[in-house]
Amino acid sequence: MTRVVAFHSYRGGTGKTNVAANVAAELVRRGRRLAVVDVDIQSPGIHVLFGCDPSAGSTLNDFLWGRCRVEEAAFDVTATVERGAGEPAGPARGRLSLVPASVRTADIARVLKEGYDVEMLNDGLMALCRQLDLDYLLIDTHPGINEETLLSIAIADIALILLRPDHQDYQGTAVTLELARRLEVPRILLVVNKMHPEFDAALLAARIAETYAADVGATIPMSDEMLRLGSGGLFSLADPDHPFSVQIRRLVTAIDG
Ligand SMILES: Nc1ncnc2c1ncn2[C@@H]1O[C@H](COP(=O)(O)OP(=O)(O)O)[C@@H](O)[C@H]1O
């Protein structure tokens, strides 16, 4: 059985895409078979972290417009993780596929103008799990609530809701959390990102857990190194001992046991 893990946040820039990509890399290194799907059709980006060019093949958009089967839009990016891990970490035994969304302006405009068939997206995600015999399906989403975020929450076995320690994020997070609860997601984990490095992580996690009556999967500090990398790669592989990477592994342990 494939486990569906959806990454959400009410506001943008919380780190969904970076956290999802690094979680994916760790899962592959654990020997899991997984696919990452970019359902942030309005502002796709996760392909960048895997050094993938969506225009080199078919995308999620092509599938949604009936131009290809969903598995034909999957790029095998396992090698990116193997390269990123370097020699000492050893080769990944798992497999990582990426279904990117189109970065062409006309394609993005078409989705915004005409929409798409949400049921087809659902069917595509399910078909991908079967066709690629996946252990995990990771879904990266657009911030806020829209059709694709609703779908991904509805089908998720685990919903990861990212938030920053910022008053603007707090209220929105409650909305997303409420939605995930109503849709009866079996497991919900809050992920605090961009925490001030001088904050007491355990205290902050305890406060947030109490406020939302929800589990906190990780408290990730704001880091200069991440800022410097600027989504240019998979940070947790390049610097496995960094606090960011330690928290990613903590999150992966919460997901994968
Ligand atoms: N812990 C962190 N420390 C510093 N910068 C971060 C951290 N997490 C994410 N970022 C940066 O924040 C920006 C937004 O991250 P991204 O993953 O694209 O968020 P989202 O997908 O939620 O919009 C990126 O430039 C990313 O490099």
Ligand SMILES: [Mg+2]
């Ligand atoms: Mg994103």
